[in-house]
Amino acid sequence: MKTIHVVAAVITDGTRVYATQRGYGEQKGGWEFPGGKIEAGETPEAALRREILEELQTEIAVGTYLGTVEYDYSAFHLSMACYICQVAAGHLTLVDHMAAKWLTADTMESVDWLPADKVVVEWVRTYMGWEAAEPRHEGPR
Template structure:
């Protein structure tokens, strides 16, 4: 039986661009793009986990806004439950610690990257939201 893995992702928006992070070569799903974040620890809320992960991975602080999506995707290594949130950069600039690369893209450019499958429903929602503006 596959393990359930609960994770959070930050859709960090600045100047109408969204932060995209490319997974490193030694990670599961190497070189796939994702929204930065990580696993929810025991006794942590999704928002607390996201604050902690962004601070650890990106060396910056975000304000967490409303939830965008909740996706369940079955990979070879387990079943990922991904919750994504709108985030605003409050302190610092994102830096590379665990990711191979980061990019700031406009919503209509997101689909040009090779995303981890669990992140794709969030991208589709973001495209609809920004098209509606």
């Protein structure tokens, strides 16, 4: 199975994180942390800065490495290095994505995350000091 090496930016303002909805490809409509493929000779950090500039027209500062997700999709294996990032210059502007949202501890589960990104959501909760969301109950208690 082919392995695709990508990077993902967990862009945060300190209290929220930025999520984007894919506007193209097989995973169109799914929610993800923005990023993209690492090109030959590129470091993960350089790839992340380039991808965010291309996709969101924004310069970012790449910070803490969260980890690398290894996930098997039906057609390929994804190896996704994830980093905490902050906006350094510019305004987040959608180029390829359908939508975007700033999410908090209470709204992290309000979007339909792509499978590999679900792992990152848990890392983000730990990094941000957010507890897991309380289960919602229907009807009276």
